Amino acid sequence: MNRASDPNLTELAQQFRESLRLGVYMFRRLDPEGELTAAQLSLLSMISDGGLRVGDIAKNLGIKVPSATEQIIKLERAGLVTRQADPDDSRAVQVVITKAGTAAVESANQRRNAMVAGMLQELSTAEIEQLAAALPIISKINSSFQN
Amino acid sequence: MNRASDPNLTELAQQFRESLRLGVYMFRRLDPEGELTAAQLSLLSMISDGGLRVGDIAKNLGIKVPSATEQIIKLERAGLVTRQADPDDSRAVQVVITKAGTAAVESANQRRNAMVAGMLQELSTAEIEQLAAALPIISKINSSFQN
DNA sequence: GATTCATATTTAGGTAGCCTAATAGTTAGG
DNA sequence: CCTAACTATTAGGCTACCTAAATATGAATC
Missing domain, CATH: 1.20.5 (Single alpha-helices involved in coiled-coils or other helix-helix interfaces)
Known part of the structure; x- marks a missing residue:
């Protein structure tokens, strides 16, 4: 078809x-005044459930490896992640979130969610339902795009 | 509430x-290979129904005036727009799309729409309806954000 | 086990698209 | 007419991406 x-x-x-x-x-x-940029928050959120290698981070974010490295270096300098040798493959690097990183993600998410929730509360109940129904579809479209 | x-x-x-x-x-x-960047296409589309002043373009795009000026200069150098003195207010500048600009918008829209339509056709009829219902809501949220 | 090919990351250098602050010209109100 | 407000441009800076080249390790082949 x-x-x-x-x-x-x-x-x-x-x-x-x-x-x-x-x-x-x-x-x-x-939240342009927040301590994390949008790109930094995306990266930190991605590794908040466990360290990832640079290449995996780049792939998941849809950016090239050198762009990921650049962000990681900034986050490391800010004390929000550490880079550790991958025990299984010493070419690779594990990027692991620190306590400060976890705290930064939580506060950034809270601030941003509050901002968005403030916008959403102007919607009617029906509109909220329609929006909620559509969000998974957008994820689905994105998946088909990745290929 | x-x-x-x-x-x-x-x-x-x-x-x-x-x-x-x-x-x-x-x-x-x-369409990263296209002749127009996303920002350029947004700007050109905006003036395709009639010239606008730089300040109006900036406001509609949600960017600052100097950023709009920068884009306009690039588009002018590419022959896609012209800048003309506003007859009513000689402080202001009318940005008008050229024939080449109109042609570029049409072909860029066609290419991009075809790409997106290709992704959308993987959705079911119900999903398409849900998505279509949600898009105006996203516009509405954006409006409340502008303030 | 040495060579060669592939993989993972970093470094170097470049671009697009934003921003703020300062400048110049134009309009309009007191 | 003169000052305050407005419109656009110029100058300089930043983030977040990119490609190409360098470095280091791993895997495979001979």
Whole structure:
């Protein structure tokens, strides 16, 4: 089946792209005064359940390895992560979150969630339900994009 | 009414932020080889129905005036827009799209819409409906954010 | 076990797209 | 007319990405 040229789907694609654009701007403006940038919070959140190698971090974030290294170096200098030799492969490096890193993630998430929740509370109950239903679909679209 | 501390709303906020993050990465990867960057396409689309002043462009894009000026200069050098004195206010500048600019927008939109439509066609009819219902809500959230 | 090929990371250098602060020109109100 | 407010540009800086090249380790082959 190929519906990609369906005019309705194209129209929806256009609207979806516009939403993506709005999302980029919202994302950038969320808590700009916070101690963590958006990129740093994404990286720290990713390793908060256990250390990962640089390459895995890059892959999961959808960026190139040198870009990940750069962020990791900044986070290390800030005392939020440590780099340790991977015991199984001494070419690789395990990036592990520190206590300070965990604390920073928690406070950053709280601040940002509070900001977003403040925006969401202006929605009606029906709108909140519709939004909640759509978020998993966006994740699904993203998965198909990764390939 | 203050529901912002409602745990359910906070949970939804967290999920929404994650979707935002995914959106950022999708947006960045959409047609990276194209002749227009995402920022350029956003700006050009905005003026495709008629010239706008630099300040209006900046406001609509959610960026500062000097950032808009910078983009406009690049687009002008590429022959996609022209800058003209505003007849009513000679402090202001009208930014007008050229024929080449219009052509570039059309082809960029087609390419990007086709890419997105390709991703959307993997969704079920129900999912497409749910997504379509949520997009206006995202616009609404963004509006409340602008303030 | 030495050579060669592949993998993991870092270093070096570059770009896009934002920002703030300072400057120059234009308008409008007192 | 003069001052305050507005519009845009210039100058300089930052974050977060990129590619290409260097370094180090691991794996495979002979």
